[in-house]
Amino acid sequence: MPAIKITPLGAGQDVGRSCILVSMGGRHIMLDCGMHMSAGDQKKFPDFDFISSRGVGVDEYLDVVLISHFHLDHCGALPHLTEVIGYNGPIFMTHPTKAICPLLLEDFRKVAVERKGDTTMFTSAQIQTCMSKVTPLGLYQCVTVGDIFIKVYYAGHVLGAAMFYVRVGNESIVYTGDYNMTPDRHLGSAWIDRCRPDVFITESTYATTIRDSKRIREREFLKKVHTAVARGGKVLIPVFALGRAQELCILLDTYWERMGLTAPIFFSAGLTEKATNYYKLFITWMNEKIQKTFVERNMFEYKNIRTFERSLADNPGPMVVFAAPGMLHAGLSLQLFKKWAPDPKNMVRGGGGLINLFTDSQANLVAHKRAHKRAYRQRNQLTDEQTKRLTDRLRAWQTVRSTNTQTRRLTNLLAGRQIDILTDK
Numbered sequence: 001m002p003a004i005k006i007t008p009l010g011a012g013q014d015v016g017r018s019c020i021l022v023s024m025g026g027r028h029i030m031l032d033c034g035m036h037m038s039a040g041d042q043k044k045f046p047d048f049d050f051i052s053s054r055g056v057g058v059d060e061y062l063d064v065v066l067i068s069h070f071h072l073d074h075c076g077a078l079p080h081l082t083e084v085i086g087y088n089g090p091i092f093m094t095h096p097t098k099a100i101c102p103l104l105l106e107d108f109r110k111v112a113v114e115r116k117g118d119t120t121m122f123t124s125a126q127i128q129t130c131m132s133k134v135t136p137l138g139l140y141q142c143v144t145v146g147d148i149f150i151k152v153y154y155a156g157h158v159l160g161a162a163m164f165y166v167r168v169g170n171e172s173i174v175y176t177g178d179y180n181m182t183p184d185r186h187l188g189s190a191w192i193d194r195c196r197p198d199v200f201i202t203e204s205t206y207a208t209t210i211r212d213s214k215r216i217r218e219r220e221f222l223k224k225v226h227t228a229v230a231r232g233g234k235v236l237i238p239v240f241a242l243g244r245a246q247e248l249c250i251l252l253d254t255y256w257e258r259m260g261l262t263a264p265i266f267f268s269a270g271l272t273e274k275a276t277n278y279y280k281l282f283i284t285w286m287n288e289k290i291q292k293t294f295v296e297r298n299m300f301e302y303k304n305i306r307t308f309e310r311s312l313a314d315n316p317g318p319m320v321v322f323a324a325p326g327m328l329h330a331g332l333s334l335q336l337f338k339k340w341a342p343d344p345k346n347m348v349r350g351g352g353g354l355i356n357l358f359t360d361s362q363a364n365l366v367a368h369k370r371a372h373k374r375a376y377r378q379r380n381q382l383t384d385e386q387t388k389r390l391t392d393r394l395r396a397w398q399t400v401r402s403t404n405t406q407t408r409r410l411t412n413l414l415a416g417r418q419i420d421i422l423t424d425k
Contacts, residue, residue, distance in 0.1 A: 004171055004199055010034060010046035015205055016073045018177060019046035022201075025168030027148055030065040031175045031201065035076025037108070042120060045077045048085055058087045064145045067093035067134075068177035069161035070100040070242065072108055079105060082133055083126035090145050094152065095136040096160025096282045100242060102131050103274055111330070137162075139285070153192040156180030158242060159278065159285055163192055173199045182214065185250045186279070186299065188287040222255050224349060229263040229318035233345035238333040240326040246279055249305055249322065256304040266308035267322040268332050276300050308332075313339055 004024040010017030016036035022029045036044045051061050058081075065087070067075045075097070081087045093101070105127045112118040122130075137143060139162075142151045148168050155161040155176055163176035174197040179190040228235045239245040245267065252265055280300045283291060290299050308321055313336060323333040328348075340346040 004173065006199065006201065007050065009048065009050055010036070010077075011073075017044065017046050017077065018068075018074045018203075019077070020175065020201060021050070022166070022173060022175075022199075024171045024173070025147070027063045027146070027168050028061055029148065029166055030062055031164070032068055032074045032177055033065060033076075033078045033081050034071075034073040035108075037072055037076065044120075045080050048081065058085050059089055062087060062089055064089060064148060064150070065091045066150065066164050066166070066175070067091070067097060067101075068155065068163070068175070069094075069158055070097045070104055071158065071178070072104055074177050075101050076105065076108065079122040079126045079130040082130045083122055088133065091134045092137050092143065092150065093134055094160040094162050095138065096278060096285055097162070098131065098134050098136045099278050099282075100160065101134075102127055104242070115330070151193075154188065154190060154285075156183070156187050156190045159187070159282060163190065165192070165195060165197065172197045173201060175201045176203065178203045178205075183287050184214075184247055185254075186246055186286050186290055218251060221349060222251070224347065225252070225320060226255075226259070226261070228345070228347040229261070229320065231345055232318050233343070233347055234318060234340050235320040235346070236333065236336050236340060236348045237320065237322050238324070238326045238328045238337075238348065239322050240324060244326070245322055245324075246276060246300065249276075249302055250299055252320065253302045253304050261304075263318040263320065265302075265305045265320040265322075266312065267305060268308050268324055 004022065007021040007023070008019070009021055009030075010019035011032075011034065014036075016034065016038070018032040018034040020031040022031060033046065038044075048058070051058050054061055065078075065081070067078065069075070075093070078091070078101075082091070105122075106124060109121055109124065109127065112121045135143075137152050139152060139154055142149065144150070148166065151165040153163040153165065155163045155178070157178040157180045161178065163174060163179060166173050166175065172195070174192065174195065176190070179202070180187065181189050183189045225235050237248065239248060249265075249267060255261075256263075256265065279286075286299075293299070305322075308323070310332075312319070321336060323331070323336055325331050325333055328334050328337055337348060341348075
């Protein structure tokens, strides 16, 4: 079988600037064209010099560029590729990705150029020209570029995120950037036809990370926020403007309505507000529940969340504010953090990932184990009371880490295996 050659121009054993060059059947396909946002020089872009070292122009070498989703580590270098390096060939991404990409690119450009003085950044005009060269694709749409066959699949993760099946002759690959196999409040889970590609290329940043139960994290998050506003405190939730912000807004808006809470919730104006309008527009990309209830109520028409004005920061009383950026390194989130941090009633809750693992969970686990130091080993048949106690303990341990040694012991015991375990006296 002819060889399929895969060359990472970015994100090879690294996080950021995703850009994979695949050569098969005499064709060259670029998968994503991202930016390393923490780098301050040309290293923030993929290694485009690899293409120029082939001795041909980028238009002659590349047959097509596919962008998986709008996050800048997957699309941020696209204007540089088209407007600086000079690629004018086919570029494909989904309709939502094409709509949202320029918002993020322009927002990042402003920060890089106007605040940090970056002289290697593309211009606003270059962003617009670049996006005019993009051909948007619909979900499950098929397209051919010469003898290259491409099909788009749903990836979850964020609005418009896609996986691509690419075939040239008898050779095929499946490529996906970030994807999500668990549906959330506004997006469904990733889905693809049953196929047998020769190569599967995937994002692997969290491949070895064991996530805690989403339901438990959400419940803990809501409990912490509710407790803070009940004591009159202000809650800052640093978020990135797209994806997680909308998910958390739905979560809190629904909870506020169910509990009858009156403390105001705000999200920062600008990028998040514009992005939410696109979420309303592309409702067919949402999960089945949101699509079914769309006629009765659009979940993005929040009942308890309003636009934040900076003058509100000094208002007395409790409030919850979603503010960008999510890393707390600049912008409104950093300003509010500095302003509210001195008051012990106030709180900051992370919104990245879905909700960051609260250290309270680990502390509770340690305390739980210390409480059971007085224990002995037994090999006898468990009574109903002992089984219930062990089952409860198993659930507690599973909320922290499913690979925990004690969890495996309890799991095996409850499955009927006869092994040494720790039990109460």
